[in-house]
Amino acid sequence: MQLPEATTIEAGTSILFLGAGFSAEAKNFANVAIKDVEGLKKLLLDEIGEPVDGYDLESAAEEYVRYHGEKGAEKVTQALHANFRSKTYTNEQRLIVCQPWYRIYTTNYDDVIENICAEEKKQITTIEISDPVSVPIPDTTQLIHIYGNITRASADEFKRHFLLTESQRDNSPFIKSPWLRRFHDDLLTARSVIFVGFSLNDIDLRRLLGTLPREVLTKVHFVERPSAKKPILNRMNKYGTAHPIGLDALAAHLSVKRTGAPVRQYAAMPMLLKELNFSQQLTSPVSSKDVESLMISGDVNLNKIAQADISGAPGSYTISRSKNAYLRAVKNAAGDRPILVHSDIGNGKTVFAHQIAYQFSQRNFRVFRAEREPENIGEILSFLQALDEPALLIFDDVMKFSSLPEAIIRMNRRNIVVLATVRSIVVDTAKERVRARLGNATSIEIDLNSPQRDECERIVTYLDQNGLLGKNANWSPREKMEFVQKKCGGQLRDIILSLYETGTLHARVSELLQNIQKLGKRERDVIGLGALLSYADFTNMVQFSIVSDLVDYTDGIESLREKLSENELSTLVRLDTGDVLIRSPALAFFILTNVFSTESILQLVKTALFNLDNYYCDEDDFVTLGKNLLKFSLYGPMLKNKRDNKAIERFYDECRTLRFASDDPLFWVQRSICNMHDKQFAISYRFVETAYALAKKMRNYDTYQVDNHRARLMLTQSREEGVSEDGRREQEAMSLLSSVLNRKDDDLYHPLSVMRLYADIVDKWRDKLSHVQKAALKKALDQAIMSIGKSHQSGRFRNLPDVKRRLTDATQQLL
Secondary structure, eight states, X not given: OOOOOHHHHTTTOEEEEEOHHHHXXXXXXXXXXXXXXXXXXXXXHHHTTOOSTTOOHHHHHHHHHHHTGGGHHHHHHHHHHHHHOEEEOOHHHHHHHSXXXXXXXXXXXXXXXXXXXXXXXXXXXXXXXXXXXXXXXXXXXXXXXXXXXXXGOOHHHHHHHOOOSHHHHHTOTTTTSHHHHHHHHHHHHOSEEEEESOOOOOHHHHHHHHTXXXXXHTTEEEEEOTTOOHHHHHHHHXXXXXXXXXXXXXXXXXXXXXXXXXOOOTTSOOTTXXXXXXXXXXXXXXXXXXXXXXXXXXXXXXXXXXXXXXXXXXXXXXXXXXHHHHHHHHHHOBTTBOEEEEESTTSSHHHHHHHHHHHHHHTTOXXXXXXXXXXXXXXXXXXXXXXXXOEEEEESSGGGOSSHHHHHHTTOOTTEEEEEEEEHHHHXXXXXXXXXXXXXXXXXXXXXXXXXXXXXXXXXXXXXXXXXXXGGTTSOHHHHHHXXXXXXXXXXXXXXXXXXXXXXXXXXXXXXXXXXXXSOHHHHHHHXXXXXXXXXXXXXXXXXXXXXHHTTOOSOHHHHHHHHHHTTOTTTSOGGGTBOOOSOHHHHHHHHHHHSOHHHHHHHHHHHHHHHHHHSTTOHHHHHHHHHHTOHHHHGGGOOSHHHHHHHHHHHHHHTTOHHHHTOHHHHHHHHHHHHHTTOHHHHHHHHHHHHHHHHTSTTOOOHHHXXXXXXXXXXXXXXXXXXXXXXXXXXXXXXXXXXXXXXXXXXXHHHHHHHHHHHHHHXXXXXXXXXXXXXXXXXXXXXXXXXXXXXXXXXXXXXXXHHHHHHHHHHHTO
């Protein structure tokens, strides 16, 4: 692998990483060369009369500080200043630094880079890992000192921020810092990464590189001196490409200093965009293996999509959906009118998005899928602005992208169209957030949850043509339609899960589950947490580096890939992108419920939560993940018996000490839900009171979620144990729900879902109600129906007609 061209680096999207070897030829104020690791070790040990044998730099520094007692930090700081304050530099060092690097990371303590930039008038900002992560200033390289910065070195700074002694390295703030994740993401997104003078002795950085897939490591380069020994080069080639050419050859390759702004290459494809290419064809050759792979893995083979997938003609690769939905999307979408596709988990959003993309490609649109949002979205926006052709941008799970979809829409390019997918629960509960992601533009909204009869007929035809019904293939046409429409409610997820259980996919899925069980426990833990995060829609947190950290998996990603390959599981997760992502949510759920016991899942999550609490609690994204992993709704569908109920009660008991949980009112709501599920109503009420008490301590805290749950708890108790004697409990519940609707008009999903319980109560207890109880219930039902009618946003809630019908029917039963 050759070094990247200088034109690639001058685009401003490459990363430089400098180790001690880079600074070796610079001279300090004593006019001697800055000492490298061995030289600094000898300097420290000679001063205190210790032989160098048996010491590395960390233990030598530790001994030096211990020798000088109370003045240890001050003395070592003086030694560092004497060695690392630089004065002169080589032309090669100047030329290498003076490129438009996006970031420069260095393990060096010296000020060589800062001084070169000052003399050469190159724009740079200097950061330490104790500083918050920030986006580089436009046209300015950001420099990050990982182990410490001599320009900030005082005795106090040495104690707090330097990584030199053994005890400092053992408690490395870099490993617990957001900068470690930033460096990881830079490795994923940079066009090239060049290490200079860094021999990979740092085990933490080696481990980080080990979390990256080999596909990413092809852009990693190590420049070493020509005399570098073979073991060092072998180590480097494991994590990238070694170039034993020295600084002189690298400088010659770069040829000239480039101290100005990057030269934008608008024609170059941004790293985090993937172009999707389709073949225009009426039909495509589709084998049973193709269909099996689609149904199990969820990965779409673009070469198999054809016009038959849109028209519903025989032999299609995917299931054709609503022709009206296709027409609305293709005919009406524009730059200021994005397409928003939503459905419940596993109901075909991604496949439908690819079908729409195919149709746009027929109209000569280029199609791109955003893999993740880059730190700096400018490169993608510049690339799109320079396009001459129309383009469709797919954002699968738009909530993962904080600003890019909105920025593209605000470009006001009519022929650049955004297609976004999202789970329906997000539309139901946070519609304003979804709209904000799309720049508050009027979108073409397509709901895949309620297929019409013609769609159900095409589903039946697809199942028949591909022999997916297995032993049920002898069903009559009517029985097949009842299976799709009534048993599965037209939901693709439930159809696929049924096929896993009894259809022709059963044998292949069973084999897959058995192969997962053959993995070692550590590998199963990685797959288990990856499956849970995939199922729960935390796909922005399924990076191998994160998952492996949370479950204490210490091997690299290639080791995991090898283990999966040995057990015929290569296609199970998307390791090629550095993610432990199970593409099919239906498969993820099937794995969780058939490979793992509820107890083992909860134990795995508990390990992840406590690692998160210990190491990531200062990062908002991880705290959000932790709170979501404490939601009872994640585990409720997995609970099968009393043992499982006991396990989840124990889980919440053990998690109550988590820093992000103990003072959070909503954690106590989750504990209450857990006990409500097990019909332990007295304990459940007690946890609600705890939630209210904690909320009172918080300024301007809106208790609408606590109120909503308290109403659910009251009505669940009434459904299970009977209506309260005077009906006050049921009326109090309605007062809580009305209050929620009055102040949280943008989230109807939860209060309306609770209102359904009134209909359940009437259905179960109507023959045993007293006159007083009937009157109280009717009053609550009338108030519920009136609240729905008064709501300004009631049209958003897609199940509203069913709720109103059930409440009206319940009212009639009480007359």
